[in-house]
Amino acid sequence: MTASEFTSRLDAQVAFLKEADRLKSILRATPLIDGSRKENSAEHSWHVMLYALVLADQAGPEVRIDRVIRMLLLHDIVEIDAGDHPIHGNVDHAAQEAAEAAAADRLFGLLPDDQRDGFRALWDEFEAAETPDAVFAKAIDRFQSPVTNLAGNGLGWRGYDVTLEKLDARVGRPISRGAPGLWAWLRPKLAAFLGQPG
Amino acid sequence: MTASEFTSRLDAQVAFLKEADRLKSILRATPLIDGSRKENSAEHSWHVMLYALVLADQAGPEVRIDRVIRMLLLHDIVEIDAGDHPIHGNVDHAAQEAAEAAAADRLFGLLPDDQRDGFRALWDEFEAAETPDAVFAKAIDRFQSPVTNLAGNGLGWRGYDVTLEKLDARVGRPISRGAPGLWAWLRPKLAAFLGQPG
Ligand SMILES: [Ca+2]
Numbered sequence: 001m002t003a004s005e006f007t008s009r010l011d012a013q014v015a016f017l018k019e020a021d022r023l024k025s026i027l028r029a030t031p032l033i034d035g036s037r038k039e040n041s042a043e044h045s046w047h048v049m050l051y052a053l054v055l056a057d058q059a060g061p062e063v064r065i066d067r068v069i070r071m072l073l074l075h076d077i078v079e080i081d082a083g084d085h086p087i088h089g090n091v092d093h094a095a096q097e098a099a100e101a102a103a104a105d106r107l108f109g110l111l112p113d114d115q116r117d118g119f120r121a122l123w124d125e126f127e128a129a130e131t132p133d134a135v136f137a138k139a140i141d142r143f144q145s146p147v148t149n150l151a152g153n154g155l156g157w158r159g160y161d162v163t164l165e166k167l168d169a170r171v172g173r174p175i176s177r178g179a180p181g182l183w184a185w186l187r188p189k190l191a192a193f194l195g196q197p198g
Numbered sequence: 199m200t201a202s203e204f205t206s207r208l209d210a211q212v213a214f215l216k217e218a219d220r221l222k223s224i225l226r227a228t229p230l231i232d233g234s235r236k237e238n239s240a241e242h243s244w245h246v247m248l249y250a251l252v253l254a255d256q257a258g259p260e261v262r263i264d265r266v267i268r269m270l271l272l273h274d275i276v277e278i279d280a281g282d283h284p285i286h287g288n289v290d291h292a293a294q295e296a297a298e299a300a301a302a303d304r305l306f307g308l309l310p311d312d313q314r315d316g317f318r319a320l321w322d323e324f325e326a327a328e329t330p331d332a333v334f335a336k337a338i339d340r341f342q343s344p345v346t347n348l349a350g351n352g353l354g355w356r357g358y359d360v361t362l363e364k365l366d367a368r369v370g371r372p373i374s375r376g377a378p379g380l381w382a383w384l385r386p387k388l389a390a391f392l393g394q395p396g
Contacts, residue, residue, distance in 0.1 A: 006379070007383065009255075010253075010379070010380075010383050013252050013253060014345060016252060017245075017248060017249055017252055017342075017345070018231060018345065018346075018349050020245065020248055021230055021231045021232075021245065021346065021349075022231075022232075023241075023244075024230055024237065024241045024245075025230065025232070025234065032219055032222055032223065033216060033219045033220075034219075034220075034223070036223065039222065040241065042240075042241035042244045042245065043221075043222045043238065043240035043241040043244065045244045046221075046240045046241065046243045046244035046247070046271070047215075047218065047219065047222075047240065049244075049247070049271055050215060050218055050271060050272075051215055053268065053271060054211045054214060054215055054309070054313065055208075055211060057207075066264035066267070066268075069264070069267060069268070069271070070251065070264075070267070073244070073247055073248060073251060073267070074248075111252070115252065144215075147212060147215070147216065148216075148219065151216050151219075181204070181208070182208075185205065185208050
């Protein structure tokens with residue numbers, strides 16, 4: 001690489017990293033445990049990476065936890081353009097998928113080509129939720145919010161019509177697919193909190 | 199592992215993960231690029247992990263980037279008890295180190311013993327800044343704030359007496375030790391912004 005190629009590569013990388021700062025202003029439905037404010041998608045990303053590292057022993061032997069952490073590092077960056085869509089809200093899934101694909105084009109497109117393609121492939125793999133790494137990453141991503149909501153006395157569920165049946169479908173299915181031990185641990189706590197027979 | 203050992207292991211892991219939520223309320227001196235508010239240490243941790251992944255080609259061949267990312271994932275957790283200390287402020291370093299060691303004891307101590315010891319060893323390695331992984335992690339951790347401050351027109355430097363000489367010592371030394379290419383790129387921009395001969 002010449003000095004000028006080196007400099008333009010770094011210019012592009014830093015442009016992407018500066019744009020990524022905006023993920024700190026994308027708010028999610030889930031509040032912090034202390035109820036002081038809503039969680040943003042950047043700190044959420046940090047927290048689910050910590051969940052993945054701590055709960056790595058819940059993954060099958062074929063899961064490579066460092067790839068899972070990389071997926072979770074990148075997984076919400078598209079929200080800078082496409083916003084966050086609460087799982088208990090109603091959303092036009094096709095429109096949301098199109099918006100996220102356009103966001104991935106623009107945002108990863110700020111990077112040098114090799115990194116654009118590598119990051120996009122990892123994000124596509126996460127979204128497709130087919131490989132063991134992606135299935136575990138999705139399970140972890142879904143596990144953090146109900147744990148937070150239980151710890152915060154259900155504050156994040158207010159305003160949504162949350163039932164055990166809905167949690168089984170929207171949270172239980174992806175968690176039990178990638179980390180069945182976590183769902184076995186969580187579900188009785190959800191049932192008790194919601195006052196519904198587990 | 200028996201079912202009850204499995205459950206108490208998971209109880210301990212989730213207790214740690216819930217306590218970690220408080221890192222989202224530890225504020226740093228650096229504002230977001232848009233100046234809307236100060237950055238917190240959880241979203242900062244996410245951002246420096248992204249810096250490490252994107253700028254991995256600035257590391258020497260002996261650096262294992264996934265270990266760097268794990269270090270950065272854990273590096274600020276002690277601030278939950280010990281607070282953040284701006285590099286341009288004045289601080290009693292011995293008292294700060296003692297407070298951080300006590301914080302590491304308490305916080306990592308929430309985890310099962312094997313994870314407590316593994317996380318503590320990784321955090322100790324980062325703090326000691328001697329291994330290639332730790333030296334690169336420190337360089338990346340120091341690179342993000344001046345990039346943010348330049349992009350935000352120096353907002354984060356107001357109220358501190360920031361000079362190129364101080365930046366050379368507090369930022370330039372750790373960055374150039376772990377990632378000399380980043381410092382060669384950054385220093386002329388800092389000199390131009392501060393209006394000082396580079
Ligand atoms: Ca830091």
